[in-house]
Amino acid sequence: MNPAVSTLRAILNPRSVAVIGASGDPAKFGGRVMHFLVKHGYRGRIVPVHPSATAVLGIPAVSKLAAAGDPVDVCILALPAAHLPAALEDCGRAGARGAVVITADFAETGAAGAARQDELLQIARSHGMRLIGPNCLGFINPPLQLALTSSVALAVEPMPRGAIGLASQSGSLMASLISHAQDLGTGFSVAATVGNQADVELCDLVEYFIEDENTRAICLYIEGLKNGARFLELAQRARAAGKPILAVKAGRSAAGQQVTQSHTASLAGSYAVWEAACRDHAVCLLDDPEALIYCADFLIRFGAPAASSIAVMSPSGGTVAVTGDRVVAAGLALAEPGAATAAELQKLLPPGRTINPLDVGGLPRASGLDSALTAYELLAKDPAVGAILIAVATTPQLEDKVRQWGRAALAGNKPTAILLTPGTLVDGARDALKEIHCPYTNRLDDTLRVLRSAVDYGEALRNPPPPASSSTISSNITAAVLAHATTLPEGRLTEPETKTLLRAGGIHTTDDVLAPTPAAAIEQAQGIGYPVVLKGVCRTLVHKSEAGAVKLNIADADALRTAWREIETRLAAHLPGATLTGCVVQPMIRDGTELIVGCRWDAQFGPVVIIGSGGVLVEILDDVQMAVAPISSAHAHRLITGLRIAPVLAGVRGRPAADVAALADTIAKLSVLAAALGPRLVELDINPLLVRDSGAGVIALDARATLMASAT
């Protein structure tokens, strides 16, 4: 085991805890912490630290931690910020292995707070002590009956114990999830908050959970990661360990990003990159914190579905219709049960009913209850059915039926999501399911999230995992790109410069050579053959078309001279003082589909490669796919397949198919180029990349990039 993890394990599973600022008053932080420690029955040693009291809640107190004898495993501190450094110093001197700092008003409030936070971190490091927080709410370890938190969620007993490992950047979200887990009859191995992540960060907890035998699924509330690459490596390990990771990532919108930056001082990163990285690494990215519990509980009980299609059944015709509609609207496929299953089901059904979704209302009775259980079992044994959704509605003998369905679900091998559509009217059925530890949901939105995440996780597991970064990098391309980059200037590259970089990376471009004068351009045009394209080159010009610096369909030398003059005139008007370095001459090529292909440096995950529809489609389609670079050609092919324009590339209505193989190869090469240059390549766009008919390849018609000085 990683030594950092074993320290964290000791802190999360302590034999002794100290409460700095202990109090008997539950209105105070230190009072709630003491109350919860005692109330939930923690059996380790508790050391209240208080300047004057001799005991807190009947437990002997000390005025300085050093007076407590043997060092404690973890201290919790909820003191005013001004008193924290000295108190933390005391903890370190007394040999504590870790400290949990509840106090807020650090990096989340700006630069001064960040400096105060750094001071805490230096104190902790000087004593070899791990720091959780600041600006967090501590953690709970239900197997140890340990609540080391001031959260009011712990007012309710018992603490929810189970197989979910939760790490949250928000304290009150942890509290809300503790409440929901209690209500659903599920719970946690450990639930921990990390606040500003000054030291212990989400990834440390993920690593702990991967190695912790009490944990079978990992749930995360993330505002920002300290190290995206580490997260993806851990996702690979969790996948190999058979432990699903489920995550909610705040900061999807600009508004959410602003909040997370003020909330726990995190860099949010692009949500689209998050989606791509999670999809490729079998991490279930959810939009709702409470759904973490539903989805994790389902995967823990049932595992991932072996097939992706869903069967729906309900004793209510109306509920069957609405649920069938919503399953389809959620992008899930309704299963088509085999002929044998259908024939058996038909025997149970009145005329006119469909097989899926299946109305099991008013079926004939067998041994006291209707035949809905038989119908369930027929669906469950059909391999075309990946998972079953039972939408429970009011029906006679409801509780008995629900108990039967729940037992059959747990005993069988078919993931089954039970939805209880009525309210407290059917709390008897809820209790019956809790009694047998069968997961259920109360709103169809959550049932669909459960099925969607389980199906996606199953599909991700059936795909090969992404190869380790280094193995896909072509060392030839990397060497060529790095060597060529030394010849390029810093900052914004011109179109011909960017194309030289692309060619160094093995990507096909037009063979642009800068023509410094009209005469040189005319000579080039004669070599290429009219009609040609003439484009102005100017380092400070970003949008060439808008500035009138692109002239198409030039028929002869006279027209070229005119075009050159126009470019000069328009540039002067558009960017006063800018210098026209010259022009490039290109052949007129229009036969193909225009895409945009590019790469960016992402603050969380590093190099990212991006493809999307180009031309007029950019204006009306949000048709973009991306992946953390580098990627293989096969991976690039999956991205292409995910584009909305994919049917056009594949050839529709008698059009020829495009050269998708060459496109995938180009995307993979660009991803290697991006990975090779790392943070130096801020961004690079090929726009358009023309994809020609199958066999005819692709060609970069225009490109631009921004290259920074290499880090030294």
Place this chain on the structure above:
Amino acid sequence: MNPAVSTLRAILNPRSVAVIGASGDPAKFGGRVMHFLVKHGYRGRIVPVHPSATAVLGIPAVSKLAAAGDPVDVCILALPAAHLPAALEDCGRAGARGAVVITADFAETGAAGAARQDELLQIARSHGMRLIGPNCLGFINPPLQLALTSSVALAVEPMPRGAIGLASQSGSLMASLISHAQDLGTGFSVAATVGNQADVELCDLVEYFIEDENTRAICLYIEGLKNGARFLELAQRARAAGKPILAVKAGRSAAGQQVTQSHTASLAGSYAVWEAACRDHAVCLLDDPEALIYCADFLIRFGAPAASSIAVMSPSGGTVAVTGDRVVAAGLALAEPGAATAAELQKLLPPGRTINPLDVGGLPRASGLDSALTAYELLAKDPAVGAILIAVATTPQLEDKVRQWGRAALAGNKPTAILLTPGTLVDGARDALKEIHCPYTNRLDDTLRVLRSAVDYGEALRNPPPPASSSTISSNITAAVLAHATTLPEGRLTEPETKTLLRAGGIHTTDDVLAPTPAAAIEQAQGIGYPVVLKGVCRTLVHKSEAGAVKLNIADADALRTAWREIETRLAAHLPGATLTGCVVQPMIRDGTELIVGCRWDAQFGPVVIIGSGGVLVEILDDVQMAVAPISSAHAHRLITGLRIAPVLAGVRGRPAADVAALADTIAKLSVLAAALGPRLVELDINPLLVRDSGAGVIALDARATLMASAT
């Protein structure tokens, strides 16, 4: 009042009820009905009808209804289907005004069941008696403490009384909604099921609710309407009466449609047409039945927001971030509070916090509680804020704060959706809100549905209502279209025939004249000027391009002759035995944006006009807008604005704007044409309609239609 409505009013508000098949055994339908009648304290006369018992549950019984003295207002029948006709006949003879038939196995099971249902209807009509059902679960009238239903949802007391009128085609969905209304502390004026709608249908109940003074919002679960036009008329009346209609329509997917057809024998109709009709008539179409209650309750308490932007506040930073993200993802706008509001808020906030979404955690205290209430009131009085979402998370003194927020919401004039994110942990806060009758939700999905429907309803009210059908019809166009249609054959029309119909409707097309021979075509081509397009005309050929019957860019007479021969050869191979009637010659026109414009006869709503992106975009975009015809040019303009391709039509990146005025005019004219021909015009497609630059108009390049014999 409409006399049919006054009869229905008497049935839904009866002074006396008879239970045919009464029983004391709650395991039987007639037993549950009796138990619920007695248990909920109905104060009218109850007449149990039983072949032999002298009393049921202590209430004197009769063996025949005729023996009961004064006629009853309504009978409820839950007998085996074989006994129903005689029993219904008895009810009619005894002078009952209405009958509720619970028994199933009628039209929903096929033709034989439909015949049995028709027999019931004839019996009821012969006695002037209204029939509710069959295959329904009756109704409740909470102000009268009347439960006339066998639904187990009535096992819970008290019946939820309130201002929501509910009409449902599904019995068990009504039961589920009764349960949820109880849990939320809201309820119904009347909640009724209509089952197979043999006589009383959803629209009858809508009309009743519009006139009923206890009802302030109308909720519907719809599988299919008997008369779509009546529904839209009633929607106009409900709008004028200030009573929002909220509806869930099953059958959105093919799977859901199949179920609804077997479930209550309803014709589902196209969901897209439903969406368009509801949008244009201020009906809130929801995807989830339970949400009907949340959304109706919210509109009853707060009315529609005066502005469409949302402010979000929460005492949890994590919840603020996630909620802000989800508000944006739901397509709702975050409000930008005015400078004065922002300045006042800044005084309350620690540094670095955003104004919206707003984290009100840890604010300074005023009179015992923190300043979150002050923040709420600042947002509430800002006119830029249309509605406020308060996401409640665990925080000290939660109940007191929630009660304060709820009171402020009810006292103020700003619609406020309160979300309680934790589970039973905060049931104290739930009880506090129920006590003051303040609506709340438990899942963000529902909060967003509440805000979305309220904002949409507010926006619909700010648009002018659609004009009454007749007023938009141009009588000139109608007369011309009807006259011309008499000259056309029945069935599939050829391209030139369809274009003559379009021109009769005032729509600009190419001037095609059928050329029966190559020589005739060459003469036409010389008149038009080369290059031309040559298209084969054949009544039985649907897809001309796929059959090779469209030849573009024909440069001269020789090329035309060759093209003609190829069309003949390809047609013979594609459709053996088909006859080439001739060809049409058209100029090569390509300068514009291709749209598809058409109309259809919809089973629920009649004539529908449709526009969408054409050309290659059809393959990759689901870019369609529609409306029930006829519509005005202004309405057509709103449809165009709703297309994804709208920015292209408006002119992007220096392209000229398209002639949107001419496009809107053409759509409106086509809608008049569709309304004039009614069900005779099964479908008509203009594909493509070329939209040229502003001022240059539009032109139908190709078209086809199917025309049926006129109804006589």
